[in-house]
Amino acid sequence: MAANARQIIVIGAGIGGLAAALALQRRGFRVAVYERAPEIREIGAGVVIAPNARRALRDLGVDAALEAVSCSVSVIHTCDYRTGEIVRTNRNEQIIERQGMGVLQVHRADLHALLMEAVRANDPAALWPGHEFVGLDQDAAGVSVTFANGACCRADVVIGADGNTSAVRSLLFPGEAPRFNGQVAFRALIPDELVPAVFQQRQFAMHPAPRRYLLHYPLRRGRIMNLIGCGQTASWQEEGWAIPATNEEFEEHYSDFAPELLALIRSIPPGGLFKWGLRDREPLKTWTLGRVTMLGDAAHPMTPFLGQGACMALEDALLLGRAFAAASTVDEALSRYETARKTRGTNVQLWSREEGMALQDPSRPRRTALDRGLYDYDPLGVPV
Numbered sequence: 345m346a347a348n349a350r351q352i353i354v355i356g357a358g359i360g361g362l363a364a365a366l367a368l369q370r371r372g373f374r375v376a377v378y379e380r381a382p383e384i385r386e387i388g389a390g391v392v393i394a395p396n397a398r399r400a401l402r403d404l405g406v407d408a409a410l411e412a413v414s415c416s417v418s419v420i421h422t423c424d425y426r427t428g429e430i431v432r433t434n435r436n437e438q439i440i441e442r443q444g445m446g447v448l449q450v451h452r453a454d455l456h457a458l459l460m461e462a463v464r465a466n467d468p469a470a471l472w473p474g475h476e477f478v479g480l481d482q483d484a485a486g487v488s489v490t491f492a493n494g495a496c497c498r499a500d501v502v503i504g505a506d507g508n509t510s511a512v513r514s515l516l517f518p519g520e521a522p523r524f525n526g527q528v529a530f531r532a533l534i535p536d537e538l539v540p541a542v543f544q545q546r547q548f549a550m551h552p553a554p555r556r557y558l559l560h561y562p563l564r565r566g567r568i569m570n571l572i573g574c575g576q577t578a579s580w581q582e583e584g585w586a587i588p589a590t591n592e593e594f595e596e597h598y599s600d601f602a603p604e605l606l607a608l609i610r611s612i613p614p615g616g617l618f619k620w621g622l623r624d625r626e627p628l629k630t631w632t633l634g635r636v637t638m639l640g641d642a643a644h645p646m647t648p649f650l651g652q653g654a655c656m657a658l659e660d661a662l663l664l665g666r667a668f669a670a671a672s673t674v675d676e677a678l679s680r681y682e683t684a685r686k687t688r689g690t691n692v693q694l695w696s697r698e699e700g701m702a703l704q705d706p707s708r709p710r711r712t713a714l715d716r717g718l719y720d721y722d723p724l725g726v727p728v
């Protein structure tokens with residue numbers, strides 16, 4: 345029997361918030377999503393969507409459309425950062441054989457747009473941009489929510505999907521803030537025609553190095569190369585995902601990498617390079633307080649080293665929908681959701697941190713998301 349929630353509010357229209365809205369809508373719930381940005385859209389960057397998350401997307405009805413606009417390279421390489429020599433190979437066909445589907449390299453904006461269209465198709469009035477969540481007040485009957493623009497509304501349940509710097513989390517569990525974890529990442533999208541020819545042979549490659557790594561993979565059927573460099577730094581970086589950076593600055597941090605990797609950095613078009621300081625948080629004891637819970641980066645913000653943050657948000661979203669469908673009260677739904685998700689979310693959060701240390705320190709053994717069996721998870725099959 346479905347939980348008796350007539351109105352559910354989601355704060356944040358990122359990948360997690362939109363997927364949660366869709367999972368709930370598809371199970372018959374009415375959802376309103378409030379987003380602080382004046383226009384709901386994603387940044388230009390890549391994201392790897394692994395089979396564990398694709399199972400959620402399949403249930404949400406967007407996996408096939410996403411696959412059609414994304415890439416799924418046949419080989420994923422790990423290479424020596426100084427010579428470019430291949431030291432390890434993972435074949436997508438082996439992943440497909442075991443998982444029934446491969447790993448997708450996705451433009452974030454494509455995934456976001458598909459989720460948004462699906463939510464709007466179910467309910468054209470579900471999305472509310474220009475609404476920055478600032479406060480909530482809950483009682484036995486419901487939750488009142490207020491926004492910076494003066495608007496307020498009431499619902500049976502509130503889901504905080506407002507990302508790493510979550511205001512919902514700060515209100516529920518004050519006194520703890522994200523901290524800079526000493527690493528700065530660079531990101532760029534490079535049009536295929538500017539990418540050095542050598543990368544036609546190794547399109548998806550990770551180059552671990554002491555205190556840094558470079559990762560690249562193709563997006564949009566190979567029309568764009570996504571390049572990420574991540575490394576330790578002594579200096580603090582200001583908040584934000586889109587701080588402009590220069591190719592010279594990027595190259596300086598990676599000057600001992602193979603010549604073709606430096607050529608790849610130099611091929612970034614003007615204005616196409618951004619940087620940000622990575623932030624980390626300790627796991628919470630619980631994600632839920634009364635009628636309010638959280639998902640995605642709001643609940644379990646993680647470093648990017650296992651490439652699973654968005655995948656976890658998608659898994660959360662599906663389990664939230666399933667929990668509401670299975671429960672007969674709001675309390676029961678939130679309890680089922682958190683019980684189903686808390687251990688996995690916390691583990692992946694901690695393992696990402698561990699993998700970050702291994703990735704940048706050759707003396708430590710690496711254990712990727714594949715090695716850790718993270719792709720085996722089926723968000724439709726786990727009990728809720």
Ligand SMILES: Cc1cc2nc3c(=O)[nH]c(=O)nc-3n(C[C@H](O)[C@H](O)[C@H](O)COP(=O)(O)OP(=O)(O)OC[C@H]3O[C@@H](n4cnc5c(N)ncnc54)[C@H](O)[C@@H]3O)c2cc1C
Nearest residue numbers: 356358360380392477506507640641648651652653654655
């Ligand atoms: C370098 C890097 C590479 C990554 N690569 C991968 C990868 O390959 N695979 C993978 O699975 N994950 C990856 N991730 C992680 C992934 O990007 C995040 O985990 C994912 O985007 C989290 O989604 P979310 O919806 O929880 O939060 P977000 O995407 O941050 O969305 C939060 C939304 O809430 C809105 N919001 C914030 N505050 C408010 C407010 N007060 N009121 C209203 N709205 C608000 C924001 O504007 C935003 O739209 C990577 C991350 C990084 C940094």
